[in-house]
Amino acid sequence: MSTLNVQGIVKYFGEAVALDHVSFTLTQDDFFVLTGPSNSGKSTMLHTLNGRELPDEGSIVLNNTDITFNSPSERNVALVSQTYGLASQLSVYDNIAQALHARRLSKKAIKQHVQSALEMLELTHVQKTPLHNLSGGELQRVAIARAMVRNVDLYLFDSPLSQIDPHTRARIQDALHALHRLKLAICISVTPDPFEAFSLGNWVAIIKQGKIQQIGKPHEIIEHPANLFVAQFISQPPLNQLEALIATTDTGYQLQTDGLTIALSSHWRPIIEQLEPHTHLIIGIRPKIIILEWALITSNTSTWIKLTAYILSIDLLMGKRTIQLRIGSQTILTADVKDIHQSALQPGKTITIGIDPAQIYLFHPQTQELLKAKKA
Numbered sequence: 001m002s003t004l005n006v007q008g009i010v011k012y013f014g015e016a017v018a019l020d021h022v023s024f025t026l027t028q029d030d031f032f033v034l035t036g037p038s039n040s041g042k043s044t045m046l047h048t049l050n051g052r053e054l055p056d057e058g059s060i061v062l063n064n065t066d067i068t069f070n071s072p073s074e075r076n077v078a079l080v081s082q083t084y085g086l087a088s089q090l091s092v093y094d095n096i097a098q099a100l101h102a103r104r105l106s107k108k109a110i111k112q113h114v115q116s117a118l119e120m121l122e123l124t125h126v127q128k129t130p131l132h133n134l135s136g137g138e139l140q141r142v143a144i145a146r147a148m149v150r151n152v153d154l155y156l157f158d159s160p161l162s163q164i165d166p167h168t169r170a171r172i173q174d175a176l177h178a179l180h181r182l183k184l185a186i187c188i189s190v191t192p193d194p195f196e197a198f199s200l201g202n203w204v205a206i207i208k209q210g211k212i213q214q215i216g217k218p219h220e221i222i223e224h225p226a227n228l229f230v231a232q233f234i235s236q237p238p239l240n241q242l243e244a245l246i247a248t249t250d251t252g253y254q255l256q257t258d259g260l261t262i263a264l265s266s267h268w269r270p271i272i273e274q275l276e277p278h279t280h281l282i283i284g285i286r287p288k289i290i291i292l293e294w295a296l297i298t299s300n301t302s303t304w305i306k307l308t309a310y311i312l313s314i315d316l317l318m319g320k321r322t323i324q325l326r327i328g329s330q331t332i333l334t335a336d337v338k339d340i341h342q343s344a345l346q347p348g349k350t351i352t353i354g355i356d357p358a359q360i361y362l363f364h365p366q367t368q369e370l371l372k373a374k375k376a
């Protein structure tokens, strides 16, 4: 069983910290994806794993061997990147075959390996083309094919789906999963796109300013983001964020903000009692949990919050249709729109919306960590 144990990696560039005590443990069953915004340390982590950068603190143990300070050639690790290790004047075929030279195979065996990688990545038709004549997406696939013909202990991918059109994307993703299964090796990918991370990886970490914010299975992160940063980073359209005052009622507590009141069950008491008096909690409402009038009929919504909302606009944001709603006097919420054909969906009209309170996130006002009610 392949294993990778990364412990307490710290990497400085001058005074600035690019990786801040990064730790994770993986086995060959893991396709691990590290995602975060620009400059969060993703590439530095990949380069520390492949040996292009050496850490200032921490250790990297691959299959029980400490490789922390080994040079790239001393570790059996493949870095797959559109710009790394490819020869632009050589053909697609020769670039892939080159990766097999060290294995001293017969010409026939090399041909078999290369042909099967070409087929898997749908590159057969461009096998004789020099790389400088290829598109970004084709280059990306050549880089993956090169990795596929090698036998290494650890595969590293730098944004492998970033230049690939949506039609080809699913097939390349299948090819990456096939590589993972066939090679029985640990795969790690980095990407700035959390949706790519969730569809590619079975184990995902979110990184911000060199610090891992959360690590877990995609559904765990989506359902229980560790903090406000993670919730914002993985929400598209952006998370609706409101501040609410905590009020005491006869039966417990409620959160109050312009246009919205949320009753909190007694399970929240221990959490609320630890907060300073008169603090505001941060409420996070994902656009997709706001359900519009006509869809409310189909679900059991007896415990839901029902609100009257004024439609401000209907917009197209990154290919998704969204609706801007006003509740109360000035609170604006963004909701996903699934059915654009409803005649009531027009700016200036008023509709009823429903929100399941169990799906609303509450964050600590200072630490910004997700708050969870104590189970009875």
Ligand SMILES: Nc1ncnc2c1ncn2[C@@H]1O[C@H](COP(=O)(O)OP(=O)(O)OP(=O)(O)O)[C@@H](O)[C@H]1O
Pocket: 013, 016, 017, 018, 036, 037, 038, 039, 040, 041, 042, 043, 044, 045, 192
């Ligand atoms: N060789 C270097 N010299 C100096 N600073 C560097 C170097 N490489 C990275 N950095 C800095 O380290 C931090 C992390 O950079 P890194 O490239 O790892 O981020 P990233 O998450 O991969 O970003 P992106 O998604 O934009 O590629 C940044 O502040 C960056 O400026």
